[in-house]
Amino acid sequence: MLAKKLFTLVFINKEDQILLGLKKRGFGINKWNGFGGKVEPNETILEAAARELHEECCVSVKPSDLKNIAHLEFTFEGQPTLMDVRVFSTSLFEGNPKETEEMLPKWFKNNEVPFDDMWPDDRIWFPYMLQGKKFFGKFHYEGFDKILNYKIEEIDCM
Numbered sequence: 001m002l003a004k005k006l007f008t009l010v011f012i013n014k015e016d017q018i019l020l021g022l023k024k025r026g027f028g029i030n031k032w033n034g035f036g037g038k039v040e041p042n043e044t045i046l047e048a049a050a051r052e053l054h055e056e057c058c059v060s061v062k063p064s065d066l067k068n069i070a071h072l073e074f075t076f077e078g079q080p081t082l083m084d085v086r087v088f089s090t091s092l093f094e095g096n097p098k099e100t101e102e103m104l105p106k107w108f109k110n111n112e113v114p115f116d117d118m119w120p121d122d123r124i125w126f127p128y129m130l131q132g133k134k135f136f137g138k139f140h141y142e143g144f145d146k147i148l149n150y151k152i153e154e155i156d157c158m
């Protein structure tokens with residue numbers, strides 16, 4: 001049996017740009033990604049998503065303004081855990097993104113997303129997100145660089 005661990009991942013949109021952060025430590029170090037982390041036992045997934053966003057780049061959102069746009073599952077060859085990642089987006093936010101200990105935030109044009117410096121799965125599912133689709137994706141990795149197999153499907157609701 002795989003042990004499921006719940007994570008959040010938040011993308012902020014402004015006009016034709018998306019806010020990404022360069023991860024400065026830990027899991028996914030040196031990759032550009034959305035903002036997020038583990039859901040704590042005392043909070044809802046939406047609360048965790050808003051909390052992690054603020055901790056990582058000082059941007060505030062109301063949990064209820066976050067739209068759940070995707071569900072992603074990651075497994076790693078030979079490892080007993082499944083990362084269950086809930087993805088949210090919003091264009092309603094307050095504050096200017098600021099660098100923190102964990103992330104260096106930067107706005108990217110939607111058509112200039114730095115896929116070469118991101119998780120390999122991102123170039124597969126970003127097009128769904130950027131087209132406003134809702135989707136479920138499942139990726140099985142060998143190490144952290146190679147996708148052994150994956151499945152992705154558009155869904156009507158979360």
Ligand code: 6U4
Pocket residue numbers: 007008009010026027028033034035036037038052074083085119121122
């Ligand atoms: P701490 O212990 O505070 O450093 P925490 O911030 O709770 O950790 P973290 O940063 O390890 O959690 O969470 C991982 C983040 O990376 C989550 O937002 C989900 C995201 N993520 C994990 N695998 C991913 C992948 N393959 N592609 C992707 N995002 C991924 O785009």
Ligand code: NA
Pocket residue numbers: 035036037038052056102
């Ligand atoms: Na994090």
Ligand code: NA
Pocket residue numbers: 036037038052055056102
């Ligand atoms: Na964090």
